[in-house]
Amino acid sequence: MNKISKVFASLALIAVLSAPVWAATQTVTLDVPGMTCPTCPITIKKALNKVQGVSKVDVSYEKKQAVVTFDDTKTDTKALVKATTNAGYPSQPEGEKK
């Protein structure tokens, strides 16, 4: 291997090794059974958007679900559940037993 290809090889290796650090966006669906009217999603969305690391929130009243996109180096599902619970809407990750 010549000098230039060695440099490229090490750059490629750095890119591979550092990828998980910045590619840490996760999406979780939370079941929020406590929604009782069409304005509930607004409250839930506000509460979730306040959580640091959250980049996108979609709350569906029809489905009684919140779909949250977040940076998993800054927050986690537990913190999201806590945020909706503190706002008056206990939630749980989709499909999980109570």
Ligand SMILES: [Cu+2]
């Ligand atoms: Cu409501």
